[in-house]
Amino acid sequence: EELPENSSPASESSPGVKEYLELASGLLTPLIAIVTTMIAIFQYRLERQRWRLALFDKRYPIFERTMEFVAGIVSAGTVTNVSTNQFLRDTKDAALLFGPDVAAYLKTIYSKAVELRTHSALIDPLPVGDERARRAHAIQELNLWFGNQFEEVRRVFSAYIEIHEK
Numbered sequence: 001e002e003l004p005e006n007s008s009p010a011s012e013s014s015p016g017v018k019e020y021l022e023l024a025s026g027l028l029t030p031l032i033a034i035v036t037t038m039i040a041i042f043q044y045r046l047e048r049q050r051w052r053l054a055l056f057d058k059r060y061p062i063f064e065r066t067m068e069f070v071a072g073i074v075s076a077g078t079v080t081n082v083s084t085n086q087f088l089r090d091t092k093d094a095a096l097l098f099g100p101d102v103a104a105y106l107k108t109i110y111s112k113a114v115e116l117r118t119h120s121a122l123i124d125p126l127p128v129g130d131e132r133a134r135r136a137h138a139i140q141e142l143n144l145w146f147g148n149q150f151e152e153v154r155r156v157f158s159a160y161i162e163i164h165e166k
Contacts, residue, residue: 056161059097063157065090066106069113070153073146078120078139079113087113098160105156109149116142 069087073079088110095103119135119142126132 055097058093059157059160062091062094062097062106063153063161066109066153066157067150070109070146070149073113073116074143077143079117081117084110084113084117098157102156102160105152112142112145116146 065087069083069090072083091106091110094106116139119138123132123135123139126135
């Protein structure tokens, strides 16, 4: 008996191979979709980590400069025009990089520093009396306030300078 041209004895003896190939080719498309989706998810996570790290690199110097500014005031008990103006320049991008809470807090630090500088500058020429005592008390209160800011700076910035996933 003659076999058709496209037929072979192997294909007649193993009819399951054709069904297996059809099943495998049918499963190949969903498998490719699953692998592609997994790659996309991994790329998204990697890009998100890169973005968080880049943002951290811009945010951390503002945190560091704030800590240095507060430490300088606590150490000296006063503040200079130069350091206050430098602090303002160093933190000018805070509103873009942080939420409104950090921007408001930095504004408070700046305002308190200006207040301390003003009281410190005006106390020297004053004679002993009520006005001098009032300014000395204000300077003392501001120095105490700045002394308590180390933990507050960490608390306010903490949500923005963490780089690990939550």
